[in-house]
Amino acid sequence: MAPRQRPLSPHLTIYRWPVTMATSITHRVTGVGLSVGTLFLAWWLIAAASGPEAYQTFAHLAASPLGELVLFGFVWALAFHLLNGIRHLAWDMGYGFDVPTALTVSWLVIVLSVLLAVAAFAAAYLGHGGFNA
């Protein structure tokens, strides 16, 4: 006997995305992205430990357009994962679950993470001679 066609509950593609769905999956994506970023952290440290020439090579690559783009991605991802992670910790303690708060804080996390990343790059360019030093 063929199995009866039973109704399926709607999946991700059916729903109109609320912003909370976007921040939820972005938390996961930034987490995976930052995992790759640990390679660059280790690279930076080992370059610094390997002498001026090795460090110069690293700094040169980091200051290239592609390097800066990748670094901006990591800076934003860290800012997002940090802010949204604090939100997760608040959730674990039972705060921030009602719908208006969840929506407001989602937007807050998105806007603040972009602002922090832009501010970090602005500070690097203005305050420390940027990547050109």
Place this chain on the structure above:
Amino acid sequence: MSMETPLHRVQGLGASHSGVKHFWRQRMTAAALVPLSIWFAWAVLGLVGASEAQVLAFLARSLNGPLAIPLNAILMGAFVVILLYHMVLGLQVVIDDYVHSEGGRIFLMLFTRAFALAVGAVSLFALLRIAGPV
């Protein structure tokens, strides 16, 4: 009559292999990473465009007084180790959710752990070389 062994019953885990260990460790590493990430961002921002000598000086700088330890290198080491632990716990959840074949799951679990150990070993070696004794 229950088929459970007495040990299994007092462990109280049912069909699962572990309890809240994973959840708790992920939260505790997250809480530790909040201040450490802020410190890391501050440190890296200050070192943008710095020469190798300036980076070494920052990481190897010792505190004055009786506890003459290279605090920045120690914080960087703590950041790397806790970050990698948090990463392994987080990636495990991602793998559990999306990888359905047992072989792929085991491979990726081993791969993420080997990756974390390799990145951690290289980072700590670098920090010891920069700020260690000698």
